[in-house]
Amino acid sequence: MPFLKSEHVMVKNIFLALGFTLTLIGCTTPAPRYSIDSTSYQATGKNERIQFIVLHYTAENDAESLRILTEARVSAHYLILKKPDARIYQLVPDSERAWHAGAGSFAGRSVLNDTSIGIEIVNDGIAPEYRGQKGYHPYAHFVPFDALQIRKVAQLVNDLATRYRIDPTHIIAHSDMAPSRKIDPGAQFPWQRLYQEYGIGAWYDEADKAEFLNRRTLVAPSVQEIKQAFRDYGYPMNDTDTWDKASRDVIYAFQLHFRPEQPTGEMDAETYAILQALNRKYGG
Ligand SMILES: [Zn+2]
Known part of the structure; x- marks a missing residue:
């Protein structure tokens, strides 16, 4: 008889649920709180968040x-x-x-x-x-x-x-x-x-700057070469073939920092020598 059978199943389920609830009520010991062990093991792959x-x-x-x-x-x-x-x-x-x-x-x-x-x-x-x-x-x-x-x-x-x-x-x-x-x-x-x-921040060595100034060759460095040197140091320099406004803004920012008495936004030999000296010293 399907009706009775399902009723029987229902009653059985009620008992099961009741038993389960009783078990829960009877269980008064809470799960142990986790603990953080920050000394036993240490990862090597990490760096400071503040850079x-x-x-x-x-x-x-x-x-x-x-x-x-x-x-x-x-x-x-x-x-x-x-x-x-x-x-x-x-x-x-x-x-x-x-x-x-x-x-x-x-x-x-x-x-x-x-x-x-x-x-x-x-x-x-x-x-x-x-x-x-x-x-x-x-x-x-x-x-x-x-x-x-x-x-x-x-x-x-x-x-x-x-x-x-x-x-x-x-x-x-x-x-x-x-x-x-x-x-x-x-x-x-x-x-x-x-x-x-x-001893704060980066600055070039005068001797390096002088050397790069003297080393100027007959063939002027290409725009791309100079732009790459800016990128090597960290500047957000684009890779167009001209000294467009965005590129000159980078030159100006660089000069404000490293040749502040004469910030022009124009590329010149001294600016490039300073940039090269910085890259030599700081591995840019
Ligand atoms: Zn600001």
């Missing part, structure tokens, strides 16, 4: 910089005001992403916000009377940084570079990673002094 330090100027005063970097959709890990005291503000923990880098790339890495620490320095950038002027700004258009600000930058970058074992060539300007969008921290940022006085 770059990107330096900026805010082009605003102290109050506006603080307001924008804490309230707007832009931020940085550290902020160095003009106010002459020993304080550096940390606005974002190192372990979290700050929104300071935006679109761009360096050393084959894009999305620099993921892998960098951003440091904003309060500085006017381009002096007000020169803002809005077309073309590349010369050295004299940039406003100098305060000595105390630079000392604080030096100490902070030194600490961060040591803590995260950051490659000297990965301590960069915002303009290095976004040459067509950004010119900060500009020509007055003392990269050479930071290297010479504090």
